[in-house]
Amino acid sequence: MRYLIPLGLFLVLVAFLAIGLTRDPREVPSPLINKAAPTFRLPQLREPGQTFSAEDMRGKVWVLNVWASWCVSCRDEHPLLIEYAKTGAVPIYGLNWKDKREDALDWLGELGDPYVMSAVDLDGRVAIDYGVYGAPETYLIDQGGVIRYKQIGPVTRDVWKDKFLPLVQQLNREGASR
Amino acid sequence: MKRPCKEERGRLARMLRIGRFRTERASRPRSQLLLLLLLVCMVTPSMLAQVRRPEPVKGDAALEERLHKLSQELRCLVCQNETLADSRADLAEDLRDEIREQMKAGKSDKEIIAFLTERYGQFILYRPQVTPTTYLLWFGPFVLLLIGLAVLFYYIKQRRDLIAEQPLTSDERKRAEELLRSGSGKETA
Numbered sequence: 409m410r411y412l413i414p415l416g417l418f419l420v421l422v423a424f425l426a427i428g429l430t431r432d433p434r435e436v437p438s439p440l441i442n443k444a445a446p447t448f449r450l451p452q453l454r455e456p457g458q459t460f461s462a463e464d465m466r467g468k469v470w471v472l473n474v475w476a477s478w479c480v481s482c483r484d485e486h487p488l489l490i491e492y493a494k495t496g497a498v499p500i501y502g503l504n505w506k507d508k509r510e511d512a513l514d515w516l517g518e519l520g521d522p523y524v525m526s527a528v529d530l531d532g533r534v535a536i537d538y539g540v541y542g543a544p545e546t547y548l549i550d551q552g553g554v555i556r557y558k559q560i561g562p563v564t565r566d567v568w569k570d571k572f573l574p575l576v577q578q579l580n581r582e583g584a585s586r
Numbered sequence: 587m588k589r590p591c592k593e594e595r596g597r598l599a600r601m602l603r604i605g606r607f608r609t610e611r612a613s614r615p616r617s618q619l620l621l622l623l624l625l626v627c628m629v630t631p632s633m634l635a636q637v638r639r640p641e642p643v644k645g646d647a648a649l650e651e652r653l654h655k656l657s658q659e660l661r662c663l664v665c666q667n668e669t670l671a672d673s674r675a676d677l678a679e680d681l682r683d684e685i686r687e688q689m690k691a692g693k694s695d696k697e698i699i700a701f702l703t704e705r706y707g708q709f710i711l712y713r714p715q716v717t718p719t720t721y722l723l724w725f726g727p728f729v730l731l732l733i734g735l736a737v738l739f740y741y742i743k744q745r746r747d748l749i750a751e752q753p754l755t756s757d758e759r760k761r762a763e764e765l766l767r768s769g770s771g772k773e774t775a
Binding site: 434 | 677
């Protein structure tokens, strides 16, 4: 009996530590969920003379993917994004974060371009507004310009299937009934 | 302290001699190791100093001082155990630039912190604000301390009850005396 109490406490500790091990400390919950997506107006990657703004996307459900040619995980994520884009479920836009234009264009030329369009955030100011701290990060934004979901790290097939697609469908349904 | 008596002094001397013998034998590798350690100690701070060189001062010193002070309260989200002041991550530099500009624009520290928490959440603060979500973080240790104290007091009280002498009743005393009498008789026999 007298050994059961320390043993119990030990097991509780082990349980806490075990749960702690399975959690990723890099995934910081974003305070931007269900808040308006910060506005911006940035030059486009392929046509620097033209700009792109989050406002342009009003009335549409869309995905904003933060990427850079120097980002290693983006390379892993890229073929998946191409796959998702092909399904046409939701338009994917890119935010090219602190990258060189030539590098970014080379990267897209080499690996393919899943983005309807990429905006260039050269000094990273828009990324700060979006609370970006490591690419890739991906936002799902609804018709009203509200961020509904944020994925930190690559959008894996599971995340796409379980988080993004159901939300996109729900938002489209809501949009249609409105 | 009592001075050691003769016998003790002899033992101490023997111990010392053994000790000296040992140190003489082991002295060379050990001293080399010590020297190495010392060298390491001497080298690393200077190297760190090089790495941690503050970035070139942009603008006035007072503002930089304020920036440094504020950014020590903020967490770098890339290397999460570093402050924004110490981190050399690109994002940390960007954020320092952002803070610098906001300071130049006349924003107060409070406004800047609000700006950052709106985007990165409470996680960026090394001292998160006291809100229902951070109650456990702020008060958890004190709750644990109280629980610990309660257990301690309970334990001590229980022990005191166990130790406390319970006066014998007159019957018990009589029996004890009888036992003592008969017991002492047997023991001497």
